[in-house]
Amino acid sequence: MARMNMVQALNSAMDVMLGRDPRVVILGEDIGYFGGVFRATEGLQRKHGEHRVLDTPIAEGGIIAAAIGMGVNGLKPVAEIQFADYIYPGIDQVVSELARLRYRSAGEFYAPVTIRTPCGGGIRGGQTHSQSPEAIFAHVCGIKVVMPSNPYDAKGLLISSIEDEDPVVFFEPKRIYNGPFDGDPHKPAVPWSAHARGEVPDGHYTVPIGRAEIVRPGKDVTVLAYGTMVHVAEAAVRVVGVDAEIIDVRTMAPLDVDTLCTSVCKTGRCVVVHEATRFAGYGAELVATVQEHCFWNLEAPVQRVTGWDTPYPHAFEWDYFPGPARIAAALKSVMEAV
Amino acid sequence: MARMNMVQALNSAMDVMLGRDPRVVILGEDIGYFGGVFRATEGLQRKHGEHRVLDTPIAEGGIIAAAIGMGVNGLKPVAEIQFADYIYPGIDQVVSELARLRYRSAGEFYAPVTIRTPCGGGIRGGQTHSQSPEAIFAHVCGIKVVMPSNPYDAKGLLISSIEDEDPVVFFEPKRIYNGPFDGDPHKPAVPWSAHARGEVPDGHYTVPIGRAEIVRPGKDVTVLAYGTMVHVAEAAVRVVGVDAEIIDVRTMAPLDVDTLCTSVCKTGRCVVVHEATRFAGYGAELVATVQEHCFWNLEAPVQRVTGWDTPYPHAFEWDYFPGPARIAAALKSVMEAV
Amino acid sequence: MTPRSRLHVPLPPARPGQEPDFSYVQISPAGAVNRPDVTAAARDIENLSVEMVRVLGDDHRAIGAWNPHLEPPELQVGLRHMLLTRLFDDRMQRIQRQGRISFYIKSTGEEAVAVAAGMALQPGDMLFPSYRQQGLHVVRGRNLVELMCQCLSNTHDMCKGRQMPIMYHWGKGNIFSISGNLATQFPQAVGWAMAAAIKGEDRLAASWIGEGSSAEADFHYAMTFAAVYQAPVILNLVNNQWAISTFQGFAGGEHRTFAQRGPGYGIPGIRVDGNDFLAVYAVTQWAAQRARQSRGPTLIEQVTYRAAAHSTSDDPSRYRPKDEWRAWPLGDPITRLKQHLITLGEWSEERHALLEKELEAHVTACWKEAESYGTLTGGPALDPLTMFEDVLKDMPANLVHQREEFRALRSAQADASGAMPPAAKEG
C-alpha cells in the first residue's frame, strides 16, 4: 500500500497496465516526453518507450480515430484528451464510430479504447477548461462512462476500463486530483494522504465498472453524487447533520439502478448533485430513474443541485459551483417537505 | 392560405426570409443547384442567386464555422446539415463557439445562425440516418432547440428562428415531411393536405420559440411529445380512449415549463414520449421538471416511452419505433396506478 | 475605385441539357510518367501528383515504366472480378427497383479502383473502404450470397439487420465495417497502420474515400497522423468527379489536383488513371512497397467517373448532362482491360460473352440462395430480439429490461392479435 493522490493513482494504473499487457498504448497531446499537463503520464514514456507512450498532433478527432484503428488492430489504446472541453472536435469518432462499431458489425469488430479526460471546474479555467459533459456521453449508447471520486477508485476503475472490451470515457474531476475538496475554497487544501481512499495498492487491482458505492450509509435521505461532488455532499451532510445515505454513482453508464433505487426506496427522499449545468443534464436521468422506481416511496420531490445553466464563469467560479450551502439548502428542503 | 407539406412549408419560410431580408443566406451540402436531398431548398438558388444560396464542401464543421463568421459579419445564415446524424463533425463549432460567443464576449459578438437538420427514423436509414440528438443540444446552454410537428409550425418556427438573434438548432422530423404519420407503417400514408396544420399562409408569419402548444385538451393524463411523436401520441390516445391532454413541446430549449406543468398539475398523470434513445435523453429532463413542479399532484410515476437504448436498426425500424402500442400501454399503466 | 471582393462559386463544366465538357481533366499519355524508386523522397517526385500515371494506351497496349507486367491469367482474373462486380451491382439495383431491398449504391465505372488495388495488396493487409468499393469483397473471394443477405437484412445478414444495405464488413477477409458517416475510416486506417508499425508487422492498411468526403476533418487527421508517424498506409482518394450533386470543384478540385494535397503534408501524391486496371495495380504495388519498407504513407488520387447515380435515392439527371459518362475521356475500366487482353491475344469477344453469361448465372444463383434466407417481405426472418445485442459486449441492465418489455409487448400483441396489449411489466 502506498499513499497516492489521484494523479499518481492514475499514473500507477497506466504503469501497471503497460507493464502487464503489451497491447496497452497511451497517446495524447503532451503526454509523452513531457508527462502530461497534469502529469498523469509522467515517467511512462521513459519507462515503457516511445512506441508505447505517444505524443500526438493537436487533433482530438485524429487521436480518437487513431485509437480506434489501433484498437481494431489488437491494441488497447488509452487516449488522453487534455481537457474534457476539447473532446468536441473528436466527438464524431466517439459517437458514430467507437460507440457503434460493435453493434453495426454484429460483434465482428470493436475497439477497446479508453478515453481519459479531466473535467470540472476549480482551477480558474473559465468556460473552456471547466466543463463536465458526462450527460452527452451517457446518452450515447455503446460506450461506458465513468467518473471516480478518489485515488483508490481512480486506479481500480482505470484498470477496469483498460481491461474492458467496451469503449470507456473516463472523466477525471481535476479539482480533486490533489485532495478531497469539500467545496470551501477558502479552507486550506486537504491532501489525499489524509483520506482513507488515498491508500492505494501499488500493483494490479480493479474496481468494477457499473457499480455505485454507498460512501455514507444513512436512513433519512439519499444523496446521489459523483466525482468532486461526493466530497462536497459529505461536507454539506455534516453541516446539516442529517442522516443521509450518500451514494457515489461512479459509473454514469451503465447505471447501477439497483443500488440507487434501493437506497431511495428506503429513505424516501433524494437529492441529486452534479457540477455540470442542470438543464437536460445527467441529473435529469437520475431524477427520472428514481421517480420511476421509487415513486410510491418518495416523500418529497427529488431535488437537483447543479451548476447553473450558464458557461463556467472565470471570476465567479465559487458562485457558480454547487457548493455545500446549496446542497444543504436542498437537503433541508427535502427533509422539511410535508 | 395554401396547402403545404412540411418540406414546402420550410421552403416557403426560407423563400420568404430570403425575399424580406437581404442578410439571409442559405448554405449546405447539395442545397443549391440541386435543391437539397429532401428538396427543402428547391428553387431557392435559381430565385435568389448563387451568392444567397450556397452549395458547400462536405464538411459540417466548416459549414457551421463559416456560418458563424457570416453571422458575425452581419448576415443571417441558415445552414443545413443533411442529416442530424452528421452534425457531430460540426459539434465543436456549435458548443464551443456558436453557443458561447455572446456570453464570452459579454454580448459584443454573437452569430444569429439557424442550423436546420432532418432527424428521426422512418426512412429505413439505419443508424446513421435516423438519430434524434436533441438531448445533446438541449444540454448546451446558449442555443435554442426547436422541433416542429406540422407544416404550419414548421414555417412559423423557422421564420422565428431565422429572425432570432440567438442561435437555433432546428430539428426536422423527416418522417412527417409528407404527412402526419400516426405510427402505423402498414396503413396508407396520410398527406398533410388532410390535416388542419397543412394549411399554411403563403407570406410571413411567426410561431413563437419557447412556447409549447396544447394540441388536444384533456383532463385525465398529460402526454408530452414533440415532432413525429405528437401524431403517434394522438393515435394512441384515440385507441385507448382516455381523455388525455397532449402537449406538443415544440421548443426543447428554452422549455415552456409553465404550459407543461400547469397541465400535469391538473391531470396528475404524465407520459413523456420521444423517439430518441431513453437513457439520459431529453425525456429525462421532462420527467425531472414535471416531478419537481408537480410532485404533490402526481398520482402515478411519470412514464417514458422512447426509442430503445440501441442504435436505430435498419431491419427492425418498427420494432424500435415507440409506436402507439407502447404509448397506449404506458397510458393504461399510468391511468391504472393506484 | 475601391477594389471589392466577389464570392467565387465553382461552376461545373456542364449542366443538364448542356454538352459534357471534360477539358478540365489533365491527362498524360500512357507510359509518359516516370516511375521513381520507392525510396524516393516525396519532394523529388511531386510531378506524380500533377501528371497522371497511365499504362494502357489508346492502342490497348501496356507501355511505360509503370507497366506491372502481369501475366495474362492474372489479367483475366482482374477482368472477371470487375465484371462480376458490375453484374452484381446491376442486379442489386434492379432488385432495389423492384422494392426487394431498401437501398443500393453502385460502383459502375469505378471497378478498377477497388479490384486492381485489392489484387495488388496482400490478404493480410487491412482494407478500410467507403461504400463504393464492393470490388474489394469480390477480389478477396467473398461469397456474393453474404453481400446479398446483408442487403436483404435477412437471417444470414452479417450485420444482423442493423445496417442499411451495402454497409458490409468482413473480419476474416480483413475488410473493415463501412460507416454511414463519411471519411471516418481514413484516420482509423492510419491508426491501424500505426499499430502494425508499433508491433513491427509487415501488414499495411489501405483506405478509400471520395473526393467530396476529403473536405471532412478526417481527411486532414489521416494525412497529418500518417505524415507524422510515417504510417504504413495507402490513402486512396477516389475522385469520381461528383459528390451527390456537387462536382469536384466544391471539394477544392478547381485549382489543384487532389493528389497535390499529398506533397503539402510531405506525403507522396500520385495521380492515376483510375479506369486503367494496370495503372491502378502498379501505383498500389508501388505504394505498398513503400509502406512495407518503412517509407511511410502514399496518397493516391484515383481519377475516375461515377457513371451511375449516387445511389438508388438519387437522380443525376437533375444536376448533370444525362449522358455525361459517355464523354468521360478515360473510358470504361472493363472495356479497356478486355481490349488489352484481346490485343494480347489472350481474350476474345466470344470468351467475354461466355464469361458474362457464366457470371450472370452465378449472380442469379446467389440471389436465389440469398432469398431463401429471407427477404423484406417473406421467408425466414431475423429475430428482432437480437436488436438488443452487441450494444456493449455484455448486455447492460437497461437493455435487459427493455428487451423484456419488448418481448412482453410482442407476446401480448400476438395473443390479442389486433387488440391493444396490456401494460408492460415495469409499469
Added chain:
Amino acid sequence: MTPRSRLHVPLPPARPGQEPDFSYVQISPAGAVNRPDVTAAARDIENLSVEMVRVLGDDHRAIGAWNPHLEPPELQVGLRHMLLTRLFDDRMQRIQRQGRISFYIKSTGEEAVAVAAGMALQPGDMLFPSYRQQGLHVVRGRNLVELMCQCLSNTHDMCKGRQMPIMYHWGKGNIFSISGNLATQFPQAVGWAMAAAIKGEDRLAASWIGEGSSAEADFHYAMTFAAVYQAPVILNLVNNQWAISTFQGFAGGEHRTFAQRGPGYGIPGIRVDGNDFLAVYAVTQWAAQRARQSRGPTLIEQVTYRAAAHSTSDDPSRYRPKDEWRAWPLGDPITRLKQHLITLGEWSEERHALLEKELEAHVTACWKEAESYGTLTGGPALDPLTMFEDVLKDMPANLVHQREEFRALRSAQADASGAMPPAAKEG
C-alpha cells in the same frame, strides 16, 4: 526477410541539457526571394512556400523586392508597438507571479507577427487572432487598461468576468473574441470573409493560429472553404516551433514547411521570416492586395520562435534546452527593427532607452488605473448576478429562476454572516 514497418516518432533537435540545434530551419538570405505580382497564379509561385521572405539583412539594411519602403516614422511606430507589447507582457507575467491575476500568456519574440501584420491592414479589416497576438490590440490603439481589466476580471472587464485572462475581444476595434478552443477562429474568419465577398465589400479578414493547432480540423475547413470560394482572407500560421511541449515536427513540420500546405489546396503559401518586421509587413500587404482584388486567400507561415514559456502554467525547461531561444537564428524582432532604424540614422540607443522608460511608465500608470477598478482580492467587484446574463439575448425562464435562487442564497448567507453582498442591480 520480410520487410517490416517501424513507427516513426518525431524527435526535436535538442532536449534539456543538449545544445540547441536549429539547423533544420531553412533560411533564405535577405532580399533573395522574388516578389511576384499579386495577380500571379498559385501554381507559379510555389517557391514562396519553400524559401523564406526576408527583408532585413545581417547588416540591418532593408533589401530586395519585398522591401515595403516604409517611412521612418512608420518604422518608429512599429518599434513602439512591439516594445509596448513586450513590456506589457513582461509586466503581466510579473503580476501573475505575484498572484494578482490567475494566468497569462506572453508573445515574447513573436511581436512582429502581430504588430507588422496589424499595421499592414486597414482598420475595417476583421482580425481573428489566437491568444498570442495581443500586439494587434496595441496596433489598433487599444487602451491597455482595458486589457488589464480583462485579465483582472474586474468591474471594467470587457468579458464581465467570464473569461480567463487574455481572452480579449474588441467590437469597435474589429478584433474578434478569442476562444479557448484552438483553431476555431480560422474557418470563422473565412466565413466572415465570404460574407464580405457576398456583400461586395472591400474588407478582408485575417486570422492567426499556431503551427500546433494546424493539426485541428478547423485548419482544413478554413483552407478548403477559402480555396473553394476564393475568400478574401489572410490565413496566418504562426510556426513558433513549439506547441506547449511538442516541437513542430508533431504537427507535420518535419517533412515540409507549413506554407507548403497552401499550394496543396491551390492557395499561395508564403514562408516569411516572422521576426523581420519589414518582411511580415510586406507579405501581409501583398496578401491583402490579393484579397481586395478578388484574387482569393493567402496562407502565410510566420517562422518565429516562442521565446517564453507556453503560458504561466508551463515550465519549458522540462522539455527544451533552457536557453534555446538564444540560438534562434532569426534573432529578436525588436532588436532587429531597432538596429535597422539606427542604421538608417533614425534611431539611437538613447532614444530607445527613453522610449522604454516612457512605455514602462505608461504600463505602470495603466496598471494603477486598472487596479482601481478592482482586483482578484480587493476593491470594487463585479456583481456575480451578471453571470446569468448574455447566455441568450433575453434571459430564459430557467436562468431567471436560478438567478433568484442564487440571490436568495446570497442574502441568506449575508444575513447569517453579517457581511453585505454587493447590491443587486436588477429586480
